[in-house]
Amino acid sequence: MKIIVNGQPQQAEKNTSIVALLQTLSLNPRQLVIELNRQILTSEEIANIKLQADDQLEIIHFVGGG
């Protein structure tokens, strides 16, 4: 199925969880803010939600330092 990640169309397996997608992108979910269809997700939601066709995902990545 097609999903949109940071504005770019991307193919994903049906019923893929957000966590599984992040693993394939080598991203640590604890360092991200994730927006699914314009809603900010909690860490529980990131762990549990499965993606649907045409979902729009925005991934904001934080690096250390301050």
Place this chain on the structure above:
Amino acid sequence: MIQIFLNELPLAVAADTHLAQLKAEHAPQADLAIINGFPASDEARVQDQDRIVMIQRGVMPDRAQLEALMMARHTPGVHKKVSQSRVGIAGVGGLGSNVAVALARLGVGQLILADFDLVEPSNLNRQQYFIDQIGMPKVEALKANLKRINPWVQIEIFAGRIDAGNLGKIFTDVDVMVEAFDAPDQKALLTATHLKQAPDCPLVAASGMAGYGGSNQIRTRKIRKNLYLIGDQQTAAQPGCGLMAPRVGIAAHHQANAVLQLLMGKEPE
């Protein structure tokens, strides 16, 4: 008659008035006088539109005098707005301590500072603390330093860890919130929690300011409604690429300027 500004307040005086006369009439205790930015002698004659500052060494201006000074520098419109504003800063390390100093110098009316950390020797390379403050809780040390800049900024402090349960209770009714943590998971957690709990309050966050790479790679970006992210978005702090005063300061001042823009109803960019 000509018009001058004495300690930032307008004043009408006779043309050809000597500085000594002005001093005798308006500031007999003053030790020194500065005309348009330069020290001047008693014999100097004041000119129309001169800005004259009379200083008595060791005596602090009172609140009204400092307000007049800030209003003259910042314009009355900016001064009124910022002095009625309330800004929260989560984390007062390299980013947060520098943001706080800039906002105190602006005259932001109320600041809320939260951090669990103590001042360590290694912090002195970029954070707004002094060597005699090592070991103090950062929020207490910073409050003391800000009060030396502007004693009339109201400062609330929270010395402890911030989590999803206490975020809204620490930062009540803020006009703008600043994310100024160090650890990436803390940055992400604060950002997500704030946007969930207070979606109508803008957040100015930062990511990527380690090392001594290009200054101009530090940028202010709007990510979504009420989320502004400052930094180069990639340079993490790691061995061989540490956090240093110049670039952390650039990012912190992007954050402070974004706060000012938001308070003035302008979209940060």
